[in-house]
Amino acid sequence: MTVEVAAAIAANRFGLGARPGDLATIGTDPRGWLRTQLTVQPLLAADGLQSTAQILSGAEPIVQARRQARRARADAAAADSPAAADLAKRLPQYLRPIYLSESRARLQAALRSDRPFAERLVYFWSNHFAVSVDKIAVLGIAGSFEREAIRPHVMGRFHDLLMAVETHPAMLLYLDNQQSIGADSMVARRAANRGRTVGLNENLAREILELHTLGVDGGYTQADVTSFAKVLTGWSIGGGEGRLAGGAVGTFLFRPEVHEPGAQTVVRRRYAEEDQAQGLATLADLAIAPATANHVATKLARHFISDDPPAAAIARIAQVFERTHGDLPAVYAAVIDSPEAWDGASPKFKSPQDYVLSLGRGLSLPPESEPRILSAFDLLGQRPFSPGSPAGWPDRSSDWDGASALMKRIELSDSVAQKLGDRRDAQQLAPEILGDSLTAATRQSVARAASPAQALALLLTSPEFLRR
């Protein structure tokens, strides 16, 4: 493999797509270029963006008003009144502009980043610990979740990343944990005296085991899910979104009154700690379990090597995870050092997100086109922060390369090319963004185009630009 192909792989497979000049910057040491990105947390300048606590505090009066209206309705049966409908709209009206600002800030970071590998890892972890804005409780805070729980730990320890995620209001709300109540907790016993039953919701516990740590074949049972759900009772947030009053609005709050008392056994280990310490101890063990190492290694290998990565590569990455107890930069270094990632033999079909970001970077699209870029994610089927399930977006070529999906990329490319007209020279651009992965066939098709716009469309729809 030539040095230039390696540079293109570093920029396009590990990064978010080459900008003009990037391949020259990467030069002859693509692995070194990637490693230098592992030393700084990929924080996002939060100019004008609010914290989760601020956003949820802003929502609090609306949440409380709705709650009061619901109580009043229970008496008056006025569910269809215009006032109720108006109230139902206020929450999305407040949250949607926040969602748009967060999506735009995240897009800007991706388009302008000089550390695109670190930025891709933000997307990777945000997807590993997926929350989805099709649940309205998450609409305003999916962006702040990424800024507060993911970004500060991408270059840290998996343990710290896991703790930050599982105590963040966005994850607790997304997977319903603030609703879950231990059957023998004080609150449940009080409710029972009044003839009401309240109890567990096992959603968060299951997805932590299945998706965040051990993986679905990681050796846990339904009994482990139930015990772990009991361990996590009381992990809640302050304010009206929590089921009980009290606490600082929009911040993590352990509520001892809903915690299931007593020791629990989770995956063959007994946890006798009291209150929140029980959950912290359980998560600490899960964070360094061999099954977790294997699960994370498999996902990284699928993302950076191939849809069905070789077992040997997964094993090498998992060993580093285990040996370092989840020191993430060391784990990423093992990915960079995997020869299979560099052979260029099985490029991955870009996800819509990959495709749009690489197009924006490759064409150096200006800030005023950002709203259109955001709508392009939507058109191609990957609206920001909306994977639709806690499993996140899928990560195989066959998940994205449908006939209709391809046609939409072709139409998008053509429409972008029409708008740019002759303001980009596709012939000059092609080697700058594709390096030596540019094929003679594409070079020729671009060179023979009937117009500058058509040349650009042919470059953006070329097989090598559709893949990474």
Place this chain on the structure above:
Amino acid sequence: MSSNDSRRRFLQLGLAAGSSALCARFAFAAPAAGDARFVFIILRGALDGLAAVPPYADPDYPRLREQLAIGAPGTADGALALDGHFGLNPGLSFVHEAYESHEALVFHALATPYRERSHFDGQDVLESGLVLPHASQVGWLNRTAAALPPGAVHGAELGVALGQNVPLVLRGPAPIASWSPSKLPDIDDDTLQRIADRYASDPILSQRLGQALATDRMAAESSDMSSMQPSSAMPRPGAARYIETVQTAASFLKREDGPAVAVFDTTGWDTHFNEGGAQGQLTQRLAALDAALRALKDSLGATWQRTAVLIATEFGRTAAANGTRGTDHGTATAALLLGGAVRGGRVICDWPGLSARALYEGRDLKPTLDMRSVIKSVLRDHLNISPRKLDAEVFPDNAQPYLADLIRA
């Protein structure tokens, strides 16, 4: 689809000149007139079968479901009557009409062979048709394509996925189209031809492009023929996005040269919290699905008579309500089969009951019917696939019996 559709022009030119390999290679097969049509609708997220098809007469049902329980027909917000033991969720009014006119079957206490509780593995098993998750990247409906009787389909698209991408159930070596509405402007013929030329050496891209062109051509021709009839379905929250999809599906399925099979998936069935009873969130979602089914029947016109629609989910939910007015992941659930080709008007199930002793692992409705029995019986009697092929190729791990009389003779 815009009306001055240049892509269609490109195709027509190509066909006339006989020069475009794309068109010839990717035209849909033309099955004989009157051929069967099959629609598979996946409900992702684990549908609560006990809320969709409430067993209101089971003495344990109200105890387990508390305020989520749906009452007997005739009571306030009660179920729609089926057979005196089961009812339909009040949101499923069209399905109920179809049941009463003997065009809908209800299956209950059924499950795939999957016995864990991960959505993603459960969906994988539902779609691959195999016993273990992630055992194959080929779905049972794609294998069905390969098993179709000789003469029915000649290597062209058997099916279409209503979405940008193809779900696992349709993935595999048999070529499958996908279609979704586009808001982007069409591209001119010359640029498209150059892209096609560039893809000639790339098997996947050239196949996908050809499929997209063939499908778009069908969609464009259908809109020319003004075959999109207004639906009698009442607009409901969440239903609008399904309606365009099923109307387009209908326009494909109606064509004699159209695909025999269509698949589309829906999400939002994972009701851990605040699932609601007869007027709750889940009922609203079911009503949206019901409106889409009504629109499908309206749009299919006479083709409805040779259509069967199977609606299935990866697994069910806990028999009891959880502590947060919802239900957690369970095992057995319900499925629906409807269409003019269906010999309907029955609930098919061997009801295990909901007593503590009867529950699977003490928490879920126990499976007494294998999903694959239902699917392969429909494939045998509706699409005319031989049992030998079904058992050897489509569901190779399955020794479950066939069910008789699901499809009209």
